[in-house]
Amino acid sequence: MSNFILDNALVLTMDDQFSMVADGAVAVRAGQIAAVGSSAQVVEQFPLWPRYDLQGRVLMPGLINCHTHLPMSLFRGLADDKELMDWLNNYIFPAEAATLNEDFVRTGTALSLWEMLRGGTTTVVDMYMFEKVVAKECARIGMRGVFAQAMIDFPTPEYRTWEESLEGTRQFIQDWKGHPLIIGAVGPHAPYTVSPEHLRECHRLAEELDAPLVIHLCETRSEVELIQERHGRTPVDHLDHLGCLSKRLVTAHMVWPQDGEIAKLARHGVGVGHCPQSNAKLACGIAPVVKMLQAGVHVGLGTDGCASNNDLDMWQEMQTANLLQKLSCNSPTVMTARDTLHMATLGGARAAHLDHLVGSIEVGKRADLIVVRLDAPHQTPVFDPISQLCYTTKSSDVTQVYIEGELVMSDGNVPAIEEAELRLAVAAEAERVQAILRR
Numbered sequence: 001m002s003n004f005i006l007d008n009a010l011v012l013t014m015d016d017q018f019s020m021v022a023d024g025a026v027a028v029r030a031g032q033i034a035a036v037g038s039s040a041q042v043v044e045q046f047p048l049w050p051r052y053d054l055q056g057r058v059l060m061p062g063l064i065n066c067h068t069h070l071p072m073s074l075f076r077g078l079a080d081d082k083e084l085m086d087w088l089n090n091y092i093f094p095a096e097a098a099t100l101n102e103d104f105v106r107t108g109t110a111l112s113l114w115e116m117l118r119g120g121t122t123t124v125v126d127m128y129m130f131e132k133v134v135a136k137e138c139a140r141i142g143m144r145g146v147f148a149q150a151m152i153d154f155p156t157p158e159y160r161t162w163e164e165s166l167e168g169t170r171q172f173i174q175d176w177k178g179h180p181l182i183i184g185a186v187g188p189h190a191p192y193t194v195s196p197e198h199l200r201e202c203h204r205l206a207e208e209l210d211a212p213l214v215i216h217l218c219e220t221r222s223e224v225e226l227i228q229e230r231h232g233r234t235p236v237d238h239l240d241h242l243g244c245l246s247k248r249l250v251t252a253h254m255v256w257p258q259d260g261e262i263a264k265l266a267r268h269g270v271g272v273g274h275c276p277q278s279n280a281k282l283a284c285g286i287a288p289v290v291k292m293l294q295a296g297v298h299v300g301l302g303t304d305g306c307a308s309n310n311d312l313d314m315w316q317e318m319q320t321a322n323l324l325q326k327l328s329c330n331s332p333t334v335m336t337a338r339d340t341l342h343m344a345t346l347g348g349a350r351a352a353h354l355d356h357l358v359g360s361i362e363v364g365k366r367a368d369l370i371v372v373r374l375d376a377p378h379q380t381p382v383f384d385p386i387s388q389l390c391y392t393t394k395s396s397d398v399t400q401v402y403i404e405g406e407l408v409m410s411d412g413n414v415p416a417i418e419e420a421e422l423r424l425a426v427a428a429e430a431e432r433v434q435a436i437l438r439r
């Protein structure tokens with residue numbers, strides 16, 4: 001791991017002051033940000049370090065995808081235009097039951113990382129089965145994240161019983177303790193697929209291992225009704241009653257919280273991964289993001305898995321999030337370009353409880369940095385780079401990605417991924433899935 005300077009950039013730090021430095025530079029020492037400032041200042045501080053000229057491009061923190069299921073890129077386009085419960089129970093769960101194994105998970109993870117790194121995502125909050133395989137592939141390719149072992153009250157291709165999944169999750173989290181990129185987590189699927197007693201056990205395990213707890217919560221109106229019917233409480237209150245609300249909890253969706261529940265989320269420091277495109281595609285509703293942010297809830301953005309999006313593009317997610325809030329609040333002023341970029345970076349880091357490590361360019365944080373060019377036709381001219389980054393930037397405008405100070409993507413090329421080989425593996429898995437589902 002080397003020391004170097006990225007200079008001649010428009011540095012967008014995304015810190016709480018929203019500081020920007022024109023003709024700026026960032027110095028990286030052993031995977032950590034060592035200095036931020038004008039090119040002249042930074043070069044003076046470290047005169048002997050190699051310099052890479054960014055030709056005036058934007059240098060900003062990498063994007064944080066607060067909710068996804070990486071291996072599901074292999075189910076992209078498998079079942080579109082269905083109701084959520086029809087989609088889950090009649091397509092996704094059966095497809096998973098019939099096809100999942102370690103090779104599938106490894107190939108799907110690599111495919112997702114290939115797409116994500118080309119688009120500037122540097123941290124993921126993932127939840128899936130065989131999460132140890134997901135984590136291993138991410139460590140190999142160089143992606144940072146919170147990796148939640150999915151747990152559910154019925155047998156899966158990975159674990160036959162709840163007890164096995166609990167033990168497997170414990171082992172998985174312990175195995176990755178201390179890794180620079182990988183944080184193992186406990187991932188009860190949702191309150192409608194995991195019993196109250198099992199949710200308590202998940203929370204206890206997370207506490208015992210000092211690990212994050214990741215769950216789908218308040219995704220649809222029917223979930224709210226179902227939990228109310230079964231347990232006499234709405235979903236957030238249900239988790240609160242079980243003692244599961246805490247600073248280690250990262251929830252996905254949160255489309256239908258009650259006002260009192262929003263206050264609870266803020267009070268307990270619970271993170272929310274807002275997934276506007278998945279929620280729109282499955283017609284779940286529009287999450288009250290502005291309301292949650294005003295109440296002090298940490299809200300980040302997530303793509304959800306590829307089966308319900310159908311891609312992992314965080315720039316599209318920003319645009320959708322922004323436009324849906326404007327529409328649903330009937331006001332173009334409720335969410336600015338700056339608010340939206342914040343959700344994709346520092347806000348997302350707070351939602352994932354990783355803001356001590358990533359989310360902004362500040363001395364001492366890990367060097368997860370992306371370079372974005374603003375000279376494509378759809379970006380020209382540039383009056384306000386913040387506006388451009390929120391409303392017109394595409395994944396293809398990201399030219400370099402650094403994670404932990406390592407160059408993991410450059411001009412579309414991901415050095416850790418052998419493209420021809422990956423394409424063959426993806427084609428083989430897709431063929432296998434199709435053959436099984438045809439039976």
Ligand SMILES: [Zn+2]
Pocket residue numbers: 067068069216252304305
């Ligand atoms: Zn999900």
